Amino acid sequence: MRHRKNTAKLGMKSQHKRATLANLVCSLIKHKRIRTTVPRAKAARRLADKMVTLGKAGTLVARRLAAARLSLRGPGPDLDKEARQRWHKSEDILRMLFDEIAPSFKDRQGGYTRVVRLGARPGDAAEVAILEWTSTVVGPVEPEKKNKKAKEEKTEDKKS
Numbered sequence: 001m002r003h004r005k006n007t008a009k010l011g012m013k014s015q016h017k018r019a020t021l022a023n024l025v026c027s028l029i030k031h032k033r034i035r036t037t038v039p040r041a042k043a044a045r046r047l048a049d050k051m052v053t054l055g056k057a058g059t060l061v062a063r064r065l066a067a068a069r070l071s072l073r074g075p076g077p078d079l080d081k082e083a084r085q086r087w088h089k090s091e092d093i094l095r096m097l098f099d100e101i102a103p104s105f106k107d108r109q110g111g112y113t114r115v116v117r118l119g120a121r122p123g124d125a126a127e128v129a130i131l132e133w134t135s136t137v138v139g140p141v142e143p144e145k146k147n148k149k150a151k152e153e154k155t156e157d158k159k160s
Contacts (some may be wrong), residue, residue: 004013007043008039008042008043009047010039010040010043017043019071020040021040021043021044021047022069022070023049024036024040024044024047024131025044025047025048025051025070025074026070026072026093027135028044028048028094028113028131028132029048029051029093029097029101030091030096031092032132032133033127033130033131033132033133034130034131034132035118035128035129035131036128036129036131037126037127037128037129038115038117038122039127041115041129041130041131042115043089043133044131045113045115047069048112048113048131049110049111049113050069051066051069051070051097052097052101052102052105052112054066054102054108055097055098055101055102056102056105058098058102062098063094063098066094066097067094067100070093072093072094075087075088075091101133104133104135105135108134111134112134112135113131113132113133113134114128114131114132114133114134115129115131116129116132117129118130124157137149
């Protein structure tokens with residue numbers, strides 16, 4: 001029996017699931033919005049909310065716990081100073097979490113992410129969703145078909 005077992009299995013072994021969820025959360029931190037299946041989005045939402053709670057603490061211990069949970073490493077030793085600064089600005093997930101995302105949720109007690117369902121994926125009919133931060137203000141979420149039609153209309157407008 002699986003009583004009081006709250007983790008989603010996602011059809012993977014535990015190490016694979018841990019790595020997948022860590023990668024999803026890192027992508028969410030970096031890109032502010034990701035598109036994935038609904039079960040993966042729900043599982044990643046739990047981890048993302050926990051990482052924001054650690055980010056709000058802001059201590060060295062919290063940074064180390066977040067880095068360990070997300071399996072993060074720093075830039076390689078072969079980078080020069082400029083490349084290291086570029087990495088720090090655009091790729092440093094811990095910096096983004098602790099300096100940008102967590103301070104924006106300082107007055108909020110939970111519910112840092114939302115899952116927006118998009119419908120079924122055409123290839124395998126898997127239910128797809130967008131996982132995003134609640135404080136992120138972006139345009140409305142539209143399914144892929146509408147986006148393709150809008151792109152086609154834009155290209156026709158440019159041709160005329």
